[in-house]
Amino acid sequence: MTIAILGATGAVGQEIIGCLGALHVPVDTLRLLASPRSAGATVQTPFGALTVKAVTPESFAVVDYAFLCAGSDVSKEWAPIAMEHGAVVIDSSSAFRGRPDVPLVIPEINGEAALGAQLIAKPNCTTTIAAMAVYPLHRAFRVKRMIVSTYQSASGAGGKGMVELVEQTKNVLAGREAAHTVFAHPLPFNVIPHIDAFQENGYTKEEMKLTLETQKIFGDPSMAISCTSVRIPVLRVHCETIVLETEKAVTPEEAREVLRHAPGVEVRDDPAAKEYPMPISATGKYAVEVGRIRRNLAFGDHGLEFFVAGDQLLKGAALNAVHILQYLLSHSL
Amino acid sequence: MTIAILGATGAVGQEIIGCLGALHVPVDTLRLLASPRSAGATVQTPFGALTVKAVTPESFAVVDYAFLCAGSDVSKEWAPIAMEHGAVVIDSSSAFRGRPDVPLVIPEINGEAALGAQLIAKPNCTTTIAAMAVYPLHRAFRVKRMIVSTYQSASGAGGKGMVELVEQTKNVLAGREAAHTVFAHPLPFNVIPHIDAFQENGYTKEEMKLTLETQKIFGDPSMAISCTSVRIPVLRVHCETIVLETEKAVTPEEAREVLRHAPGVEVRDDPAAKEYPMPISATGKYAVEVGRIRRNLAFGDHGLEFFVAGDQLLKGAALNAVHILQYLLSHSL
Numbered sequence: 001m002t003i004a005i006l007g008a009t010g011a012v013g014q015e016i017i018g019c020l021g022a023l024h025v026p027v028d029t030l031r032l033l034a035s036p037r038s039a040g041a042t043v044q045t046p047f048g049a050l051t052v053k054a055v056t057p058e059s060f061a062v063v064d065y066a067f068l069c070a071g072s073d074v075s076k077e078w079a080p081i082a083m084e085h086g087a088v089v090i091d092s093s094s095a096f097r098g099r100p101d102v103p104l105v106i107p108e109i110n111g112e113a114a115l116g117a118q119l120i121a122k123p124n125c126t127t128t129i130a131a132m133a134v135y136p137l138h139r140a141f142r143v144k145r146m147i148v149s150t151y152q153s154a155s156g157a158g159g160k161g162m163v164e165l166v167e168q169t170k171n172v173l174a175g176r177e178a179a180h181t182v183f184a185h186p187l188p189f190n191v192i193p194h195i196d197a198f199q200e201n202g203y204t205k206e207e208m209k210l211t212l213e214t215q216k217i218f219g220d221p222s223m224a225i226s227c228t229s230v231r232i233p234v235l236r237v238h239c240e241t242i243v244l245e246t247e248k249a250v251t252p253e254e255a256r257e258v259l260r261h262a263p264g265v266e267v268r269d270d271p272a273a274k275e276y277p278m279p280i281s282a283t284g285k286y287a288v289e290v291g292r293i294r295r296n297l298a299f300g301d302h303g304l305e306f307f308v309a310g311d312q313l314l315k316g317a318a319l320n321a322v323h324i325l326q327y328l329l330s331h332s333l
Numbered sequence: 334m335t336i337a338i339l340g341a342t343g344a345v346g347q348e349i350i351g352c353l354g355a356l357h358v359p360v361d362t363l364r365l366l367a368s369p370r371s372a373g374a375t376v377q378t379p380f381g382a383l384t385v386k387a388v389t390p391e392s393f394a395v396v397d398y399a400f401l402c403a404g405s406d407v408s409k410e411w412a413p414i415a416m417e418h419g420a421v422v423i424d425s426s427s428a429f430r431g432r433p434d435v436p437l438v439i440p441e442i443n444g445e446a447a448l449g450a451q452l453i454a455k456p457n458c459t460t461t462i463a464a465m466a467v468y469p470l471h472r473a474f475r476v477k478r479m480i481v482s483t484y485q486s487a488s489g490a491g492g493k494g495m496v497e498l499v500e501q502t503k504n505v506l507a508g509r510e511a512a513h514t515v516f517a518h519p520l521p522f523n524v525i526p527h528i529d530a531f532q533e534n535g536y537t538k539e540e541m542k543l544t545l546e547t548q549k550i551f552g553d554p555s556m557a558i559s560c561t562s563v564r565i566p567v568l569r570v571h572c573e574t575i576v577l578e579t580e581k582a583v584t585p586e587e588a589r590e591v592l593r594h595a596p597g598v599e600v601r602d603d604p605a606a607k608e609y610p611m612p613i614s615a616t617g618k619y620a621v622e623v624g625r626i627r628r629n630l631a632f633g634d635h636g637l638e639f640f641v642a643g644d645q646l647l648k649g650a651a652l653n654a655v656h657i658l659q660y661l662l663s664h665s666l
Contacts, residue, residue: 145632147480147629147631149482151484151563166506170506173502185611189567189612191484191611193574193609194604198604201627201628202625202626226630226631230574230640232484232567233565233567234565241482241526241574243480243559245631252535271527271535274527276527280519280523292526293535296559297544297559298479298557298558299557
């Protein structure tokens with residue numbers, strides 16, 4: 001099996017390489033692709049040392065599966081070319097997520113939607129992390145309303161976001177002013193309620209992704225979903241406060257029991273032992289942490305409130321893309 | 334007029350001194366009081382250089398107004414003594430907030446409740462910042478449900494919280510492990526969904542303060558209020574995502590108009606110009622910033638969603654205490 005990764009030098013690309021190795025995906029040939037600017041580097045991978053090549057149409061010849069993770073514009077340009085060469089494309093960008101003919105997939109939720117498709121989109125990182133916890137509860141208790149407030153880390157803006165946060169934090173601690181080019185404002189010791197572009201309805205694209213993508217993945221456009229997306233000075237892992245109103249009555253213990261059996265979810269909910277979801281515990285972890293599970297005080301016995309933390313470079317991005325590939329492989333045998 | 338401040342060397346005490354000067358409160362004598370451990374220091378104040386004295390019962394002789402801001406235990410011990418000496422006590426701690434005979438006051442909302450009382454409590458910082466924005470909307474549109482998720486800074490745990498965040502951030506950036514004594518976990522580049530002690534219902538004391546104090550200040554125990562309180566690596570200013578369901582229909586423009594006329598509120602809501610509430614803009618500011626005002630997507634035309642940022646050492650604490658004093662002075666003439 002030949003796999004290509006376009007965007008191999010980026011934060012998500014690097015994690016895809018790691019996940020392919022860690023999950024023992026049977027890769028025969030791995031092609032690392034990037035823009036001419038990033039090409040030429042040699043990367044140590046679980047499949048040997050590989051040189052990153054500048055992408056050309058011929059890069060996709062005899063490729064079985066192509067991971068695209070270099071942003072929306074790159075995906076729009078190269079997905080059609082990869083598909084012409086016969087590759088199945090697993091796209092990490094938002095380029096195709098809204099298209100009715102393109103499945104938007106989290107294998108634990110709607111893996112079957114990916115079968116037979118030549119172009120598969122993976123959802124936004126914040127959507128994926130929320131959906132992993134909410135879907136099992138939706139199946140059990142039917143979610144009517146979902147209200148989310150996010151705590152998103154610098155690496156949501158890629159490796160350059162992490163670099164800017166570290167460098168500018170050093171500046172602030174040395175008494176210098178913080179500069180910013182990646183984020184809309186200086187991020188060190190600050191909170192920025194603005195991720196991606198603002199839309200006509202006052203929501204950002206990032207916030208509307210959570211609404212629209214969740215509805216599409218769950219196959220339920222009637223779910224009422226509202227989100228405030230906020231960047232905070234954390235390097236890795238996105239956290240979210242999630243409030244649900246359910247159709248069926250639910251107790252926190254019932255919710256906890258459902259989540260304990262949910263794939264890809266780790267219930268981390270022992271306040272007495274100071275155990276709850278946090279970036280320092282969720283970093284590098286494949287599962288999404290869920291904790292602080294309790295009755296929401298605004299919806300009576302139809303309300304839940306909890307906190308999630310997920311490594312947005314793993315299940316939020318690279319790991320979910322590799323899970324899609326694994327799902328396809330296990331269902332094509 | 335003689336004023337005493339017990340806790341004068343703490344973060345809130347220092348800000349009370351500053352607010353008394355900035356607001357030209359007619360102080361004749363200012364007594365700075367602290368525990369014997371913190372006594373002896375000389376502090377530059379707008380009323381001259383003053384030496385901090387160790388508190389004794391005699392400290393409160395001929396005191397007109399006493400600010401207590403050294404924590405709950407200190408307030409429980411010294412409030413009765415100050416009152417015996419005839420002082421009117423304005424207490425910053427949570428010691429008396431729940432007592433039915435003690436008014437809990439934000440002058441812009443329920444100042445009249447303070448009149449005639451010898452002991453007045455000021456609310457929790459997070460409650461005050463939320464209430465400043467929510468009360469004008471409650472008056473205009475009647476809030477039925479209120480869902481809050483907070484982004485709270487290190488100085489919510491006092492000056493020592495700021496010191497720990499700065500010192501431990503330096504450690505992390507130097508590749509060393511972060512220690513922690515003030516917070517439940519290391520705070521640098523982390524998110525901790527745990528402030529104050531956990532209660533039986535799964536909520537922390539901090540979260541229940543927002544629920545119970547808001548109901549008391551608004552005089553409406555029927556309001557359904559739920560909160561998740563989260564500590565993040567910011568030095569100063571608390572932010573909050575607030576979702577409201579209102580009884581009357583409301584548009585974002587109507588809400589903005591109400592808030593533009595609300596005392597102590599600054600509408601900072603111009604996404605196109607990247608203007609919205611943030612710690613870097615709200616630090617040192619007396620007003621509470623409100624922005625990102627839009628229709629919440631879960632409650633139709635009865636829903637609002639917005640973001641607030643308030644300096645929790647100022648309107649969240651010291652400034653509100655001084656505002657209580659100003660209200661009493663202006664209504665006792």
